[in-house]
Amino acid sequence: MPIRIQAYREEHEPAVADFNRRLQRSLADRDLVFSEKASPQWLPNSGNAPVWNEFFLAVEDSCVRGAYGLKQEQLFVRNKGTHRIACYHHSLSEGIVDRAYASVGALLVRDALARQPLLYVLGMGGFENPLAKMLKALGFSLTLLPFYFRVVHPNAFLREMKALRSTPWRAILMNMAAATGTGWLAIKAAQTAAGLPGRPGNFIVDEVSEFSAWADDLWNEAKDSVSMAAVRDANTLRILYPEGDSFLTRVRVTQNGTPIGWAIVGERRKDASKFGAMRVGSIVDCWAAHQHALPVVRAATRALEQRGVDLIVSNQGHHAWCRALERSGFLKGPSTFIFATSKKLTELLQPLQENQLSLHVTRADGDGLPRNF
Secondary structure, rough: OOOOEEEEEHHHHHHHHHHHHHHHHHHOOOOOOOOOOOOOOOOOOOOOOOOOOEEEEEEEEEEEEEEEEEEEEEEEOOEEEEEEEEEEEEEHHHHHHHHHHHHHHHHHHHHHHHHOOOEEEEEOOOOOOOHHHHHHHOOEEEEEEEEEEEOOHHHHHHHOOOOOOHHHHHHHHHHHHHOOOHHHHHHHHHHHHHHOOOOOOOEEEEOOOOOOHOOOOOOOHHHHHHOEEEEEOOOHHHOOOOOOOOEEEEEEEOOOOOOEEEEEEEEOOOHHHOOOOOOOOEEEEEEEHHHHHHHHHHHHHHHHHHOOOOOEEEEEOOOOHHHHHHHHHOEEEEEEEEEEEHHHHHHHHHOOOHHHEEEEOOOOOOOOOOOOO
């Protein structure tokens, strides 16, 4: 029988478990599994929420041969209003391990486009990733988003940063730099030099349990300073960052008694292959008018440093936030974080070349939560 794409229902759960087992027998990557629950654990569809997840399966007879998720959300585009869009995520195909199903990946993307032509994909690990190549062949526009990092504890960074210790001689040099203190001096000097310009003025930082009317005011005040952003009003933020979420912290920044911005910070899931035993913090999300980006970044950085992380990372699309990170002592590193937009979404974002520098895209967009950031 031909492969059919259909909504994931509870009756499919055993077949999805079998699909995952087939993938895991051939692959060692623990992330290459699909949800074995038909109802999304994150952002289930409540019927009236502005953002929700839904799952779809590629089914052949009674076997699952592929799967993907759609995160339905609202997008604000300057001068063009608010539009319903979707993020295509967690796509898996049996073609990864069996060439007989090599066409399933493209079938999944085409099905998602039929359901939502205003489609985007985020992340992917670089332009050489098979999904990135396929999306480009299907007419998606691919934009690389900058990556920034700030070393909090240089010795831990030098001894544990596996991605840089890729050869024996590099590891020896980094160990020597840690032992002699030259590495500490070099890293601190580079970050101090990067962060010299600009003073954010006096501001107050507090952790809040939820977003309320003040977040609506900030959304409305700042949205016209971006060319595009997923809607970040109070209602949406309460769904994305619920009060009981223990993984993420909501940081509010106030100046002269008025909230001027907020940030979401958290500690990344352990990834020993890249970061060794380091504790890695992330500025996951943020919002403010562009002139207030600097105090918000400083507040988020301080919150993570107080939690004892060794390294802080962030991906940002908007030039004002990139500049605020640089002025806060963050260094720019090689990025593999891609923002891919379908033909219809690219048309909506025109003129894209002009608008690219003010796209407000962060780690929290796409499938980045609650711990996949």
